[in-house]
Amino acid sequence: MKKNLTDFVVAIIVIICSIVLVLALAFTLGGRRSGKNDRTVEIDFPDITGIHLHSEVRYAGAPAGSITAVRLLTFKERLQTETAVQQRNAVRVTVTLRPDVPPLPADVRTTIGSDTLLSDKFVALTAGMPDGPALAAGAVLQGQGGGGLDALLDLGPTLKAAIEEVLPLLKKTEVAIDTFKDGIGDALPKVSQLVVGLKGTSDSADAALKRLDKLIDDADEPIKEDLVQVKKLLIQIEQTMGSADQLLSRTDRNLNGRLQELSVVLDNLKVVSTHAKALTQQLAEKPSRIIFSGKKQNLTSESEILKSKQPVPAVKP
């Protein structure tokens, strides 16, 4: 009987120890499950490569919570959204914020970020303006795709395609020319001062957009449609510029990787600016040729522009 008691005590101690250990482990792995009052925010993303359950969420760069749910949007849900950009969003993540995070303002922007090229991705929330209105309850934020290398590689074609689309449209309407010249023209001188320049681009594109809005309101019916198209494309340019800007302004630990990213951005900008040069040149000299279908421009190819160490004429003779 005495031996039974020893066995009993030993076995119970071991079992209790293991229960404590397993609970400790489960608690650590599961994170804090305490908060019933934890705030959650839903964010839609077009692509969440690198983001998974329990990924970190940062608010203005500081740890602010984690991802507690990830689900795919159905086609129906995607079609119900308002803009084309929103329709591209395919994944909805639910973010649980810590209690000490202040209420999110409505102008908060969400992107997928990473400290270095290799490190884990996280969902970044910008701080927003404190005097702005607070985010409505139940609002779904629009997230932008990853700001990492993958996203940057996409920037070039997007910009190029956008500008190429702008070209024929601009041929049709004289009114738009000035506006666009302002937008692009603002940006060009600043390309040399890289970071500031990029920032400037998106700022002035912003301004151009506002003016464009007014133009659309005033314009006659036939031109109106084209102007709306121009506006959409400008928005696209602005967004692309925006994500490049964000990537650049983020603190950097992996300088090598970042420089690589920079060179890609630069390459793309080089092509874009060269082509834009041709456009503005032609607009300034012979706008009529654009409107009344002149002969097709023989633009310098992308690879040629990239190879050259000096500024290249935009149009081949």
Add this chain to the structure above:
Amino acid sequence: MKSYLTLNGQILYWTLLAPFRGQPFKIGEVFRQMVAIGVRALPMAALTSFSIGLTMAMQGAGALRKMGGLSYVPDLVTLSLLRELGPLIVAVIVIGRSGSAVTAELGTMKVSEEIEALEVMAINPIRFLVVPRFLAMMIMLPVLTVFGDWMGMVGGWSVCHFALDFETAAYIHRSVTRAETWDLLSGLIKSVVFAWLIITIACHKGLAVEGGAEGVGQATTDSVVWSLLIMLIANAILTGFFFFS
């Protein structure tokens, strides 16, 4: 095969139904077996898991260093321990140590007429001998697995801390951010399944012994070989199940 399934059925009956029909198993015996099967195997299981954690951290560091991913070593150690190696290594130790002991003990009892004596005394050998061992194994293998998981992580930590200059806090942080509760849980589910297989195979082989001491030796070898084989196959099936579901 048929007798093995019958044994499983009998174990279930004597564990789950019979106690409510006034034929309980001996609780004291369960604890005695827990000590014999589980607690005695603890140092060995802990040491093995520790060395596995150690090895894995070193191997992982060697490979990940080339890709500049040294910070992934804790993830690697924790994930593979929780999901795979913890349950597996502990089960292997328990098969070698406790499964074989159970087969040898039951086999010896069979050969020396002890089991027949129990039957003649109207004491069901399944209830009297098998059920306590079964319950002890079902409880102690997951318990040992938990200890093994921890010891393995300590092994990984010691490599990361002493050889790779990780901060302890950083190690802990890295090891728990990637793993999920489900990883821990799936490992424990595995160990419960392993426990079932190990103890039923061990008891089955032990009770089927024929022909003296030689038969006991043969049955013990059989028990270890079959337990290992079935356990590894079950592991593959379970991993597949968790992976695809």
Add this chain to the structure above:
Amino acid sequence: MSAPAENIPVIEVTDLVREFHGRRVLNGISFKVMKGDTMIIMGGSGCGKSTLLRHVIGSMKPTSGSIKLFGEEITGLDEAGLARIRRRFGMLFQSGALLQSMTVGENVALPIVEHSKLDPGIVDLMVKLKLEMVGLTGFEHLKPAEISGGMKKRVGLARALALDPELLFSDEPTAGLDPIMVSVVDILTKDMTRKLGVTAVVVTHDMTSAFRIGSRMIMLGTGPNQGKIIATGTPEEIRASANGEVQQFINGEPDGPVPLKLSKDDYVTRLLGHPRLKNNAFT
């Protein structure tokens, strides 16, 4: 648990047949054991007496035939029914079959603890009484591995009697013991049966002990009589039996109806593959 009426045999075996892989080990065995009898089952090695005992206690199922214990047919009984019958008899195994993991006291207490809800103090007392009965007072705390073979047998006997059974089976109770210990075990068995009125069935090939304790005997044959009863009766009748095989067995003669070797002709046939003519090479 009503005691069987005097006229109902405690054990009644009828036409028991058991085949192993086509070989008939038991071939039409019938006998009865009445209350209070000490039945000795004798026979040479391999005659099937242990197999017969296994059938009677329900460990083995016969190929055909019927076995009744306490008037109840056990061949078709399920586990629960068998358990009910088994609580009414005790069995002493050849090796004692004590559980090695338990002490002597726990071994003796085992059937009591399992089949009754007695207070542990009373169980202890009963164990002490049973051990005293077999002359092993004070051995409760030893493990079976720490006591001698004769002691194990006696502990086995104490365990078989723990529940005060009506019927006691004993498989080779004296095998491997020195003559003094043989007589001790014999006297113990005799005391139990005579004083407590227990019916006993003892399987043995030890003639001295068989005649010392038996009140009735059956003998199983070997060779052509494999699995058959060749003699039955009281010890006196068996001693006076005209059957040569029985006499050979009782007197322990090396050659007789049960041949020491095969016959010469058989030997030659087996050696050469065909029978030789008489008076040839081996005269």
